[in-house]
Amino acid sequence: MPALSVDQAGPYVAGAYLAFLGLILVYVAIMAGRLSRIERELDDLAALAERAGAERGDEEAPR
Amino acid sequence: MYGRGLRPLAIVTFGVLTGGLALVFFYAPLDADQGLIQKIFYIHVPMAIVALCGFVAGGVMAVVHLSSGDRRWDLRSYVAIHLSLIMGVGVLVTGSIWARAAWGHWWVWQEPTLVSFLVVFLLYATYQPLRFSIEDSHRQARYASVFAIIAGAFVPLNFVAVRLAQSLSHPRVLSSTANLPGEFGVTFLVCLLGMALLFATLWKYELASKHAAEQLRGLRRRLSEVEARSPEPRPAVPAGVGGPVP
Numbered sequence: 001m002p003a004l005s006v007d008q009a010g011p012y013v014a015g016a017y018l019a020f021l022g023l024i025l026v027y028v029a030i031m032a033g034r035l036s037r038i039e040r041e042l043d044d045l046a047a048l049a050e051r052a053g054a055e056r057g058d059e060e061a062p063r
Numbered sequence: 064m065y066g067r068g069l070r071p072l073a074i075v076t077f078g079v080l081t082g083g084l085a086l087v088f089f090y091a092p093l094d095a096d097q098g099l100i101q102k103i104f105y106i107h108v109p110m111a112i113v114a115l116c117g118f119v120a121g122g123v124m125a126v127v128h129l130s131s132g133d134r135r136w137d138l139r140s141y142v143a144i145h146l147s148l149i150m151g152v153g154v155l156v157t158g159s160i161w162a163r164a165a166w167g168h169w170w171v172w173q174e175p176t177l178v179s180f181l182v183v184f185l186l187y188a189t190y191q192p193l194r195f196s197i198e199d200s201h202r203q204a205r206y207a208s209v210f211a212i213i214a215g216a217f218v219p220l221n222f223v224a225v226r227l228a229q230s231l232s233h234p235r236v237l238s239s240t241a242n243l244p245g246e247f248g249v250t251f252l253v254c255l256l257g258m259a260l261l262f263a264t265l266w267k268y269e270l271a272s273k274h275a276a277e278q279l280r281g282l283r284r285r286l287s288e289v290e291a292r293s294p295e296p297r298p299a300v301p302a303g304v305g306g307p308v309p
Contacts, residue, residue: 003094003096003097003098003100004098004099004100004164005098006098006099008164009098009099009100009164010099012100012103012160012161012163012164013099013100013102013103015160016103016106016107016156016157016160016161017084017103017106019153019156019157019160020106020110020153020157023149023152023153023156024261027149027265028265028268031268031269031272034272034276035272035275038272038275038276038279041279042275042279045279045282045283045286048286049286052286052289
């Protein structure tokens with residue numbers, strides 16, 4: 001098959017590079033979603049630990 | 064732990080990949096035979112090499128896991144295989160686009176290089192279903208490691224078999240570095256380095272994420288134990304907190 005002209009080959013080359021970029025972006029976006037979920041859950045846990053600590057402090061405080 | 068050094072690695076990766084792309088479009092000359100379409104070579108081949116090396120690395124890490132019993136190596140092996148699979152998707156997509164432009168077909172079933180890569184890809188596509196079909200985490204890690212070792216050994220065997228087979232249209236890359244003239248060779252090597260760095264960065268990134276999720280689960284477990292020991296009822300740990308991260 002004869003080589004394609006630059007005009008004809010351009011969309012193929014752009015498509016291949018965009019597919020690569022898209023793949024990486026989708027992967028990074030999924031991982032970012034997971035990290036933000038971990039961060040959210042960590043905040044929940046920290047709030048819970050703080051609440052538990054505060055309650056314990058109330059119990060131990062002299063009445 | 065895994066996040067250490069991730070930022071400088073990511074910056075270096077970005078720099079090398081950007082430099083590689085600049086070389087592809089502003090330095091490497093047009094191929095006399097294929098013209099502009101040959102530019103796909105600079106992402107397709109490095110991605111294929113890195114993906115196949117990642118599969119083998121996953122097998123090596125699985126060997127370390129089985130010999131040492133250290134579960135961190137199982138996680139490392141899992142992440143390496145996962146990333147190689149993602150790169151494998153990239154190889155198949157960019158390869159198909161190149162095949163369409165160069166040969167007029169999206170896929171050629173008679174071509175051993177294409178079919179053998181598809182076989183390797185499909186083999187590894189069964190890794191995750193196999194892994195997550197086992198509930199017991201120790202058995203899961205052991206079985207997954209055995210799979211990773213056997214499949215990892217299959218990759219170089221498959222590579223050699225393809226080299227011995229007769230090629231129809233797919234060129235034999237890296238049979239001799241002399242096949243790549245100066246500008247092509249430099250550009251290819253920079254792109255290969257960029258792709259390897261990208262793999263290493265994403266591997267560390269995913270490991271850091273999985274390690275954080277694991278630590279969160281441990282925290283939740285410890286908090287639940289404290290709750291259980293406490294004489295008075297305390298606010299319950301929400302069910303979602305520290306749950307498994309898929």
